[in-house]
Amino acid sequence: MTQSPHISINKGIYIQNIYSKISDCIRDGNSALIRKLIRQALDGQTPALEILNRGLIPGMAEISVLFKNNEIYIPEVLVAANAMDAGIELLRPVLAQNTGSYIATVVIGTVKGDLHNIGKDLVAIMLEGAGFRVIDLGVDVPPETFVRAAQKYSAQIVAVSALLTTTMRMMKYTLDELQAAKLSPHIHTLIGGAPVTARFAQLIGADGYAEDAVSAVDEAKRLMNI
Numbered sequence: 001m002t003q004s005p006h007i008s009i010n011k012g013i014y015i016q017n018i019y020s021k022i023s024d025c026i027r028d029g030n031s032a033l034i035r036k037l038i039r040q041a042l043d044g045q046t047p048a049l050e051i052l053n054r055g056l057i058p059g060m061a062e063i064s065v066l067f068k069n070n071e072i073y074i075p076e077v078l079v080a081a082n083a084m085d086a087g088i089e090l091l092r093p094v095l096a097q098n099t100g101s102y103i104a105t106v107v108i109g110t111v112k113g114d115l116h117n118i119g120k121d122l123v124a125i126m127l128e129g130a131g132f133r134v135i136d137l138g139v140d141v142p143p144e145t146f147v148r149a150a151q152k153y154s155a156q157i158v159a160v161s162a163l164l165t166t167t168m169r170m171m172k173y174t175l176d177e178l179q180a181a182k183l184s185p186h187i188h189t190l191i192g193g194a195p196v197t198a199r200f201a202q203l204i205g206a207d208g209y210a211e212d213a214v215s216a217v218d219e220a221k222r223l224m225n226i
């Protein structure tokens with residue numbers, strides 16, 4: 001039976017409403033309500049990626065603008081980041097589902113001196129969902145820890161995140177350490193984070209760059225010749 005146009009328009013408005021409520025929850029730091037809304041949306045068969053891209057990400061983008069304009073401060077940003085994390089945790093099992101066999105192993109982390117984890121976590125989740133084995137080293141990761149993990153897990157890709165202009169240079173040190181370690185076979189490096197550009201990636205000799213989590217998957221596949 002085909003759905004009546006009224007029902008589908010109403011459903012569209014309802015979903016749109018959920019997206020904007022999810023965004024509001026990020027701003028208000030309301031983790032409890034965000035969990036409830038995401039469960040509702042998932043129960044209603046809303047794709048997890050849509051919830052991420054149309055609810056959570058715009059919510060965090062709003063926070064970024066408010067923070068930049070000094071309309072909110074670190075404590076509010078932290079509360080918003082916690083709500084974002086609460087939402088991501090619910091989407092993780094859906095986004096990171098994979099078939100069981102791995103394309104390749106990726107070691108990922110945020111560079112030393114940098115505590116931003118949200119974007120790096122999203123990249124990790126999307127890579128996992130696309131069939132990569134992901135070893136997440138967390139935040140504030142020194143170059144030598146990247147090298148040791150790459151060796152230990154026989155990684156094919158090392159993915160490095162930085163969100164501060166002051167920690168971008170740590171990406172170069174990390175890549176230099178990886179190169180100096182002469183790991184064999186050659187490890188591909190993939191970098192990203194809000195201040196990072198393709199030009200910067202080229203400048204420091206990274207093999208790949210992506211501006212968001214979805215294109216990070218394409219870029220990782222390109223590096224693996226898939």
Ligand code: B12
Binds near residue numbers: 064068160209
């Ligand atoms: C949340 C946040 C925080 C939170 C972090 C909480 C957490 N658990 O992560 C807290 C409050 C702790 C924080 C602290 C600080 N922050 Co802050 N923070 C932000 C904010 C508002 C949002 C970042 C975020 O989560 N975005 C959402 C995610 C989804 O986007 P994303 O991180 O960009 O990730 C995407 C892409 O970049 C890409 N990507 C990310 N990583 C990778 C990795 C790879 C391999 C690839 C391929 C792609 C990729 O894919 C992701 C998904 O699509 C940004 C604003 C901004 N415009 O970025 C400021 C911002 C990054 N912070 C800033 C500053 C200044 C700080 C502090 C120095 C503030 C202070 N005075 O203490 C401290 C630094 C602490 C430290 N040592 O790291 C500045 C940086 C300015 C600069 N030019 O360097 C920004 C830009 C805000 C601003 N406009 O002033 N911050």
